[in-house]
Amino acid sequence: xxxxxxxxxxxxxxxxxxxxxxxxxxxxxxxxxxxxxxxxxxxxxxxxxxxxxxxxxxxxxxxxxxxxxxxxxxxxxxxxxxxxxxxxxxxxxxxxxxxxxxxxxxxxxxxxxxxxxxxxxxxxxxxxxxxxxxxxxxxxxxxxxxxxxxxxxxxxxxxxxxxxxxxxxxxxxxxxxxxxxxxxxxxxxxxxxxxxxxxxxxxxxxxxxxxxxxxxxxxxxxxxxxxxxxxxxxxxxxxxxxxxxxxxxxxxxxxxxxxxxxxxxxxxxxxxxxxxxxxxxxxxxxxxxxxxxxxxxxxxxxxxx
Amino acid sequence: xxxxxxxxxxxxxxxxxxxxxxxxxxxxxxxxxxxxxxxxxxxxxxxxxxxxxxxxxxxxxxxxxxxxxxxxxxxxxxxxxxxxxxxxxxxxxxxxxxxxxxxxxxxxxxxxxxxxxxxxxxxxxxxxxxxxxxxxxxxxxxxxxxxxxxxxxxxxxxxxxxxxxxxxxxxxxxxxxxxxxxxxxxxxxxxxxxxxxxxxxxxxxxxxxxxxxxxxxxxxxxxxxxxxxxxxxxxxxxxxxxxxxxxxxxxxxxxxxxxxxxxxxxxxxxxxxxxxxxxxxxxxxxxxxxx
Numbered sequence: 001x002x003x004x005x006x007x008x009x010x011x012x013x014x015x016x017x018x019x020x021x022x023x024x025x026x027x028x029x030x031x032x033x034x035x036x037x038x039x040x041x042x043x044x045x046x047x048x049x050x051x052x053x054x055x056x057x058x059x060x061x062x063x064x065x066x067x068x069x070x071x072x073x074x075x076x077x078x079x080x081x082x083x084x085x086x087x088x089x090x091x092x093x094x095x096x097x098x099x100x101x102x103x104x105x106x107x108x109x110x111x112x113x114x115x116x117x118x119x120x121x122x123x124x125x126x127x128x129x130x131x132x133x134x135x136x137x138x139x140x141x142x143x144x145x146x147x148x149x150x151x152x153x154x155x156x157x158x159x160x161x162x163x164x165x166x167x168x169x170x171x172x173x174x175x176x177x178x179x180x181x182x183x184x185x186x187x188x189x190x191x192x193x194x195x196x197x198x199x200x201x202x203x204x205x206x207x208x209x210x211x212x213x214x215x216x217x218x219x220x221x222x223x224x225x226x227x228x229x230x231x232x233x234x235x236x237x238x239x240x241x242x243x244x245x246x247x248x249x250x251x252x253x254x255x256x257x258x259x260x261x262x263x264x265x266x267x268x269x270x271x272x273x274x275x276x277x278x279x280x281x282x283x284x285x286x287x288x289x290x291x292x293x294x295x296x297x298x299x300x301x302x303x304x305x
Numbered sequence: 306x307x308x309x310x311x312x313x314x315x316x317x318x319x320x321x322x323x324x325x326x327x328x329x330x331x332x333x334x335x336x337x338x339x340x341x342x343x344x345x346x347x348x349x350x351x352x353x354x355x356x357x358x359x360x361x362x363x364x365x366x367x368x369x370x371x372x373x374x375x376x377x378x379x380x381x382x383x384x385x386x387x388x389x390x391x392x393x394x395x396x397x398x399x400x401x402x403x404x405x406x407x408x409x410x411x412x413x414x415x416x417x418x419x420x421x422x423x424x425x426x427x428x429x430x431x432x433x434x435x436x437x438x439x440x441x442x443x444x445x446x447x448x449x450x451x452x453x454x455x456x457x458x459x460x461x462x463x464x465x466x467x468x469x470x471x472x473x474x475x476x477x478x479x480x481x482x483x484x485x486x487x488x489x490x491x492x493x494x495x496x497x498x499x500x501x502x503x504x505x506x507x508x509x510x511x512x513x514x515x516x517x518x519x520x521x522x523x524x525x526x527x528x529x530x531x532x533x534x535x536x537x538x539x540x541x542x543x544x545x546x547x548x549x550x551x552x553x554x555x556x557x558x559x560x561x562x563x564x565x566x567x568x569x570x571x572x573x574x575x576x577x578x579x580x581x582x583x584x585x586x587x588x589x590x591x592x593x594x595x596x
Contacts (some may be wrong), residue, residue, distance in 0.1 A: 011435070018436045025526055028451045136333070136584075140577035142528045144535050145569035148555060152566075243441025247532055251555075261444070262536055265451035277448055281439045288438075 005293065012285040017068075019281045023274055024067055026140050028060060054080075071278070077271040079264075086271035089277060090257055094168055097249070097256035101241040103172050104179035105234070112184040112228075113223075116191025119220055120199060131188060138185030143244055147178040147251040164253035177250045182238045183277050190233055194226035200224075235291035239284040322584045329590050337581025348394035358387040360543040361394035368561050378563035380553060384428050386563060389545040390571050396457070396546045397575060400530045401523040403465050404464040409519050411465070412472020413511070419473065419505060420480025430473065435469040446529050451537045460539040475518055476511060483576055513590050520583035531572055547572045 051057050056068065068078060076086045119131040154174060155163040161173055198204065199222055207217045246258035253259065257276055264272035330338075340564035347354060371378045377546035420428040437445065450463040483489060484507075492502050533539035534548030542549050547568040554564030 015432070015435045015439050018432065019439045022436060023448065026449065136580065137577065140573050142532060142569075142572060142576070142581050145551060145565075145572060148551060148558065148565045148569065152558055152562055156562075163344065240441055243443045246444055247536065248445060250536060262447070264535065266447065267474055273451075276545070277440070277444070280441065280444060284441060285439050304328070 001296070004296075008289050008292065012289055016281050016285055017276070020068075020071060020274070020278050021064070023277050024064060034181075048130060065069075069275075076275045076278070079272050081105065081264075081267055081272075086275045090260060090275045093255060093257045093260050094279070096254060097242070097245050098171070098259060100175055100254060100256060101238065101245060102180065102248070104176040104241055105183065105238060106183035107176050108180040108235075108237075109185055111180070111245070112187035112189055116188040117218060117223055119188070119192045120195030121214075123196065133190070135185040135188045138188075141180060143178050143183060144251055146181055147248060150174045150178060166255055171252075175248050175254055178239055178251070179248045182244070183241065186237065187199050187230065187233065191226065191230060194229055195222055196291060198222045198226045202262045217299055227291055228295070230293045232295045235287045239287040242280055242284060284304045317391060328586075331585055331588070333581050334585030335499065337583075337585060340574055340578025341582055344394055344571075344578060345398065347391055348398050351391045351395060354391050355385060355388040357388040359389050359545045360384065361388070365515060368547065368557065370561075371563055377567045378561065380550070380564055381560070386550075386567055389550055390547070392483075393545040393547045393568065394571065394575070396519060396540060397527045397530065397572075400415055400457075400461055400464065401527040401579075403461055404468055405519050405522050408468035409466045409472050409515060409522070410467040412474075413515060415473040416476025416478075417480055417507070417511075420477040421484060421499075421503065421507070425448045431477070434473055437467065438474075441528060442467065442525075443504070443532060447533055447536065447538065450493045450533050454542050455538055457540050458546065460530055460533060463533070463539075464529060467524060468522065471522070472515065472518060475514055475579045479511055480507060481484050481512055483512055517583065517587045520586050524579040524583065527579070528572065528576055530531065 051056045055063060058066075067077075074087055077090055078084060079086045082089065115131050115134075119128040122128055144259075151163050151174065154161040162168075162171055163174075165171055204217060204222055208214070212221075242258075245256055246262060248254065249256045249258035250262050257280070261273065261276040263269075264276065312562060323450035344445065355469055361384060366375075366379050367383040367384075369375055369379045369382050375387065377387050377390065379385055380389070415430055415434075419427040420529070440448075446463055446467045449466055453463055455458040489502060489506055492506055497505075530539055530546065531548030531551070531587065534541075534546045535552045540549055542553065550568040551565060551572075554568065557564050
């Protein structure tokens, strides 16, 4: 097991390093960032000086080596816009993104698991049909549109909630629902199908036959055994939330990494893009690894060589 | 993983005459097909459905609520919203179909090479796949698109670049399982060439999973395009895309609810229809696949 973890960690590190190189390579396709920054009346000489200062005139291999060396030390250069270390800019936005993703995940689980369990327990009841309908629609509603509709109803029309920013718990309501909806739909579907599997097993019949309270059978005997893939999905979906945050944060002007990234992409502020993409890849890879490990740990029948 | 996925249908030794299968239609499958048919019809008949052009502006009639002349209202430039939604369907469908077709073909070839040849080719190709999968899909697509630049062609290119990996991974896994089956070995023992084994023995068994994945990918690509265009990249106005319409609508959310409502409804109905068809195909063709 330890060997497996070590091997996977090394693999993840290699993948992240390659991913970083890929993004670095891509920015060469993106065209000259310098022209976008300097005013149009800048003389060619000034442009040349600026390029020299940023090291953009060096051969790409030199630039790449410099970049990777810096990256190892945690130095990704300075933001082209704000002239601050790019790493710091991104890191200071991380707590906002993590707290939003965390709240969204809790919201999703709090809704999805009871819905999934009850749907399975009362298969083919009206509740089940309603639940399935909601999850199917939930998976088809893109987060950004849901966000806009929430803004329209709760901010424009009812005036109950703030549309943007982060401060009070009220600010969390709409962004976390927006982010949670899709994830909740997936969890509810998975919970339901896993529960249906488990509920057909002999030991459930035994538990019922010996007269245990139905509630106890449902949660203690059935759900506990059905929760294995749910734990795995949890880690994977936390990663997806990081992606979804890009859009949600932009809609609600949430001061997180996602919004920073979108702005950096619009501004061609590549150092910031690189750090953001790099850290997301690291986090995402770690979450995927966690999912694998959780799966192996929770189910002793699975063995990795 | 401990399970050896052995598709039961792959175990035939002789090539049996293929029975004509008719897929049993479920209620949700029928609903999905109806929705998809509706969107396709609307996209094809676009000019017949509306008297306006998608980029036809009329500043005197800007931001009008839904009325008889403009059933879904007008936008800030007085363009008819229904018209733009109908033409937007063309953009969405074209993007969904082209990207799924091309990325599916690339993924199929890569997956076949990796799974069939194994060894170094497999190792290299799968590391490339890992790199792609090290990012959340939408973030990767957004970054690639921002770097490639805006426009219809580039968004299609973006989705192809980011989309082939899931096919490659799926096909590789299937090929690995199929390659080990006795009938493939038998074919080889009989002296069949590699090309024939791939074409006659592997490909026919790959269509089902690839088609199922494609049906689910179409919805994902359509929504991804909308999301990227919504963020200001991707398809740019005046070309109508549901995503950039929502982006414009966002600015006027305080005085023109129709601008944010209708393009979103169109998007949801399309994604819903395609998803339902995908679920139905998966459930009927291959119940052992789960996504």
